[in-house]
Amino acid sequence: MVFPAGPDVLSRRPAGAGSLARGWWVFLLFFLCRSPYAADTVQVHIDGIQDPLLTNVRNYLSLEQQKDHPRLTAERIRRLHRRAPEEIEQALQPFGYYRPRIDAELEPPPAGGAAWQAYYRIDQGPPLPVKTVTVHLEGPGRESPDFQALLANFPVKPGNTLDHVSYEQGKQALQDLARDQGYLEAAFTKNQIVIDEQAYRADIALDFNTGPRYRFGTVTFRQDTFDEELLDRFVTFHPGDFYTLKALSDFRYGLTASGYFDEITVDTQPDRQSKKLNVVAILTPKKLNQYRARVGYGTDSGFRTGVDWERRYLNSYGHRLDAGLVAKQDQRRLEATANYFIPLGRIDEDYLTLTLNYEGKDLTINDFNIPIAEGKEAVHGSTRSNQVSFQIAKHHPRNIFDGIPLKETIGLEYFIERYNLWTIFPQDTQAQIRQDNPDAIPAIDANYRLLTPSINWLYEQVDNRLYITQGQQLRLALRGSKDGWGSNVWFWQERLDGTAIHRLGPQGRLILRGNVGHTRNAVVQVGKLEANEVPESIMFKTGGETSVRGYAYESLDYRGLGARNLLVGSVEYEYRIYGDWGLAAFYDAGNVANGFSNLSLARSAGAGLRWYSPIGPIRLDLASALSKEDNPWRIQFNVGPEF
Numbered sequence: 001m002v003f004p005a006g007p008d009v010l011s012r013r014p015a016g017a018g019s020l021a022r023g024w025w026v027f028l029l030f031f032l033c034r035s036p037y038a039a040d041t042v043q044v045h046i047d048g049i050q051d052p053l054l055t056n057v058r059n060y061l062s063l064e065q066q067k068d069h070p071r072l073t074a075e076r077i078r079r080l081h082r083r084a085p086e087e088i089e090q091a092l093q094p095f096g097y098y099r100p101r102i103d104a105e106l107e108p109p110p111a112g113g114a115a116w117q118a119y120y121r122i123d124q125g126p127p128l129p130v131k132t133v134t135v136h137l138e139g140p141g142r143e144s145p146d147f148q149a150l151l152a153n154f155p156v157k158p159g160n161t162l163d164h165v166s167y168e169q170g171k172q173a174l175q176d177l178a179r180d181q182g183y184l185e186a187a188f189t190k191n192q193i194v195i196d197e198q199a200y201r202a203d204i205a206l207d208f209n210t211g212p213r214y215r216f217g218t219v220t221f222r223q224d225t226f227d228e229e230l231l232d233r234f235v236t237f238h239p240g241d242f243y244t245l246k247a248l249s250d251f252r253y254g255l256t257a258s259g260y261f262d263e264i265t266v267d268t269q270p271d272r273q274s275k276k277l278n279v280v281a282i283l284t285p286k287k288l289n290q291y292r293a294r295v296g297y298g299t300d301s302g303f304r305t306g307v308d309w310e311r312r313y314l315n316s317y318g319h320r321l322d323a324g325l326v327a328k329q330d331q332r333r334l335e336a337t338a339n340y341f342i343p344l345g346r347i348d349e350d351y352l353t354l355t356l357n358y359e360g361k362d363l364t365i366n367d368f369n370i371p372i373a374e375g376k377e378a379v380h381g382s383t384r385s386n387q388v389s390f391q392i393a394k395h396h397p398r399n400i401f402d403g404i405p406l407k408e409t410i411g412l413e414y415f416i417e418r419y420n421l422w423t424i425f426p427q428d429t430q431a432q433i434r435q436d437n438p439d440a441i442p443a444i445d446a447n448y449r450l451l452t453p454s455i456n457w458l459y460e461q462v463d464n465r466l467y468i469t470q471g472q473q474l475r476l477a478l479r480g481s482k483d484g485w486g487s488n489v490w491f492w493q494e495r496l497d498g499t500a501i502h503r504l505g506p507q508g509r510l511i512l513r514g515n516v517g518h519t520r521n522a523v524v525q526v527g528k529l530e531a532n533e534v535p536e537s538i539m540f541k542t543g544g545e546t547s548v549r550g551y552a553y554e555s556l557d558y559r560g561l562g563a564r565n566l567l568v569g570s571v572e573y574e575y576r577i578y579g580d581w582g583l584a585a586f587y588d589a590g591n592v593a594n595g596f597s598n599l600s601l602a603r604s605a606g607a608g609l610r611w612y613s614p615i616g617p618i619r620l621d622l623a624s625a626l627s628k629e630d631n632p633w634r635i636q637f638n639v640g641p642e643f
Contacts, residue, residue, distance in 0.1 A: 040074050040109075042067045042116040049122050053095055060091035063118060074108070077116050081106045084120060092124055096162040098197060099125035127161035131201040135170075136190075141183050141210030150177055162202040167193070174208050182243030182277070184270055185211030214243045217276035223283040226260065227316040231281075233346050234258070243277050255281065258347045259320075260313055262286040286312050302329030318343045330553070331361040349407075350396045359387045359537075363419060385419035387537055398457075407458040414486070415450040417535040448535045451486030454479035465641055466616050469503040473643045491521035491534045495566070499642060507576040511642065515547070515590070517566035540566035540592045543602075545636040548588045550604025550625035552634070556591050563592035567599060574610055582610035586621070602627045608636075616641040 044064045046057060058064045063080040066072060085102045092100050101123040109116050133156055141147055150173055155166040171191070178186035190207035216239055221231045236250040252266045263284035268277050292308040306326035313320055320341040327334055340354040364382040393411035400406060421444045422430055455478050462471035480492035495517035502510045521534045539562025543551035547568050557563060568590030576582040585607050593599035606623035621636040 039070050039072045040077060040116060041072065042077050042118055045117065045119045047119075047121050049092075049124055053092060053097075053124065056094070057088055057091040057120075057122070060087045062087060074116075077118075078106065081118055084118070088120060088122060092122075094164040096127040096164075096202075097124045098128045098195065099200070101125060126200070128195065128200060128202050130156060130158055130160050130162050131203050133158055133204045135204075135206045135208070137208055137210065138189070139183070139186070139210035140213055141178065141181065141186075144181070144210075146177060146181065147174075147210070150174060156204060162193070162195075167204065171206070174206075178208075178210055180245040182214040183210040183212070184214050184243075184277070187211070212275050214270060214275050214277045215239075216241050216243055216247075217271060217274070217278040219279045219281070221281050221283060223285070225283075225285045225316065226313070226318060230316070230318045230343065230347075231283075233343065248279070251279075251281075254346065254348055255283070258318075260285060260318065288312060304328040318347065331363070333359065333361045335359050344394075345396070353391075353393045353395065355389075355391045355393070357387070357389045357391075359385075361385050363421070364424065383420050383423050385417065385536075387415070387417045387535070389413055389415040404459065407460075409454075409456040409458075411454045411456075413450075413452045413454065415448070415452055415535070417446065417448040417537060419536075420445050446535065447488075449486070449488050450481040450535070450538075452479050452481045460643060462643060465643065466614070467612050468501045468642055469509060471499075471501045471643065473497075473499045489521070489534050491519060491538065493517065493519045493538070501642060504573070507582075509574045511570075511572040511574065513568070513570040513572075515542075515566055515568040519564040521564065536561045539563055542566060542568055542590055542592055545619075545621070545638045548590045548602055548604050549586070549606060549621055549623035549636045550588070550628075550632075550634055551602060556602055558592060558594060564594045565596050565599060566590075566592050567596070567601070576610075576612070580612045582612065584608040584610055584619070584621070586623075588623070600627075606633075615639070 042063065044058075044061065044067060046054060049057065061084055063077065063084055066076075066080065081104065085104055088102050089098075089100060092098075103119075103121040105119040107117040107119070133154065135151055135154055137147055137151065155170045155173075156163065160166075171188070175186065178184075187209055188206060189209050190205055192205050194203045194205070196202075216237050218239060219232075219235050221228065223231075234251060234254045236254065237244075237247040241247070248266065248268070252264060255261055255264050255266075261283050263282075265282040267280045267282070269280060270277050288311060290308075290310040290312060293306070294308075295303075295305045297303050304326060306324060308322065308324040310322040311320065321339070322341075323336075323338040325334075325336045336358040338356045342352040342354075344350045344352055361384070362382050363385050391411050391413035393409050395407065395409050398406045398408040457476045459472070459474045462468050462473075475495075475497045477495045477497075478493070481487040481490055483490040496515070498512075498514045500512045504510050517540050519534075519539065539558075541554035541557040541562050542548060543556040544553035547570070548556060568588070570586060570588040570590075572584055572586035574582050574584045585605075587603070587605045589601045589603045591599055591602045603626040604623045605626055606621055608619055608621035610620075611618045616639070619636075619638045621638075622633060623636060624631045624633050
């Protein structure tokens with residue numbers, strides 16, 4: 001810690017005004033009188049103490065600060081050396097050392113122009129103990145539990161060494177708490193450290209008057225784009241509430257997170273007479289449209305490219321529209337989404353979304369792993385699966401069990417999926433299925449229509465979203481449809497996903513993940529194949545960068561059509577090895593099956609490299625599929641926070 005001192009700075013007196021001829025004479029005299037030799041130099045040696053004392057002594061020492069000055073002279077070196085013991089004493093006092101012993105020695109340079117040598121041998125001596133600490137609170141805030149807790153944990157206590165840094169930190173904590181709680185006139189009425197050098201002790205006395213506590217007054221918005229009622233939803237307090245910095249910060253965060261504004265200035269204007277704090281928000285809206293193009297590669301999706309468009313606000317009520325189109329190499333996937341956003345309450349918590357989705361992908365015999373009768377050849381045709389859905393969803397907060405915060409989403413989706421699998425069967429197999437399994441025809445020549453209500457609950461608690469060292473996330477999703485109620489099939493599905501992250505030591509993290517799901521639906525037989533009479537996109541599949549990493553994306557399924565049940569678990573340990581880089585080791589296990597009784601877990605294990613970037617961890621994993629013959633290796637790449 002550097003404690004500012006007033007170093008003796010070398011300076012020149014500026015030449016006075018005069019005639020031009022006089023100026024030339026002064027200039028000429030300067031060069032004629034200037035020594036042709038280089039300036040004296042000095043080397044400073046300090047022994048007997050270590051950091052942080054050593055660093056502070058070096059910063060206090062004028063000789064250390066000026067040792068490289070181009071006009072340093074022998075006379076100047078001697079003068080600064082004589083001053084050094086006093087400066088060293090001052091540098092040690094903030095750390096509680098008031099009786100140091102200092103041996104100072106200055107050796108002139110030998111012939112040949114070598115440097116002066118300055119030696120300072122320091123015995124810091126005994127630390128100065130604090131005998132008494134008296135901190136007295138006055139004013140309306142003296143009974144506040146927060147202030148009382150701060151006094152109980154004041155960083156300087158009787159018996160401690162006098163440490164001016166800790167003392168100033170304790171004073172600052174009182175001032176910060178007063179400001180954060182709205183005691184805007186708080187001040188110290190006594191602030192003293194009495195040092196008895198003869199008895200070698202220190203006594204601290206502080207009197208702190210909190211003054212009156214301010215309340216929130218009016219909130220004024222300066223802008224001409226949005227409806228006042230919309231902006232009022234951002235306000236996290238009511239006029240008359242006691243002022244807190246957290247409430248004001250939450251107000252500003254909500255404005256920032258909305259995505260409506262390019263510049264946000266929140267000013268507070270205290271009214272000393274009424275003891276109220278009026279708030280003025282000056283808002284500059286963002287440009288109406290934002291466009292983005294992206295190109296990437298993923299181990300699961302192959303090459304991909306996409307474009308996005310966002311209309312940040314459509315009207316003064318804050319309605320918003322965004323749309324995107326993505327093409328992926330894997331299965332020639334084409335995904336399109338349009339989302340309409342309607343704020344209802346607080347913008348980031350209570351809103352309505354209307355979403356239109358489309359997904360198309362190619363399906364071949366390789367995607368289904370359908371058993372072919374002996375002597376038969378597989379057909380190498382393909383079919384195109386097309387899915388269209390429209391969903392309306394209400395998002396809002398909910399508290400359960402007296403204070404556990406959840407994000408609840410209630411939705412209703414109309415879903416259509418169409419694909420024809422006849423092209424992947426040989427002709428004689430098609431005829432046999434039509435004759436022996438007519439109930440299977442709807443599952444092969446699929447034309448699904450589903451009206452699906454759903455409800456989701458999300459619980460999250462994290463310490464730092466970009467790099468979580470302590471956090472939990474739990475998500476429960478329920479959905480289903482009933483034949484005849486806007487749907488031509490029925491199903492019911494539950495899914496629970498959880499992640500827990502815990503710090504292990506100063507550099508380590510333990511990451512636990514789990515997924516479990518169950519589906520109830522009608523089943524038909526297609527030869528030796530058991531097919532679920534629901535769209536394959538609804539059924540469970542797993543494998544890939546966020547599940548069982550030794551396997552390709554969604555390669556763990558049931559004959560390519562998905563399965564009714566899901567079970568996945570993962571344990572991972574990360575260790576930060578240097579700066580923003582870390583290593584990881586992990587073990588994953590999981591699979592899907594139509595019945596938990598015949599579920600066979602696929603296992604994978606491996607190691608990874610981590611870079612904790614400004615946008616969240618970037619993960620590069622090398623995973624081995626332990627349940628496969630020869631344990632093949634697979635590279636997985638993932639970007640972004642865990643939650």
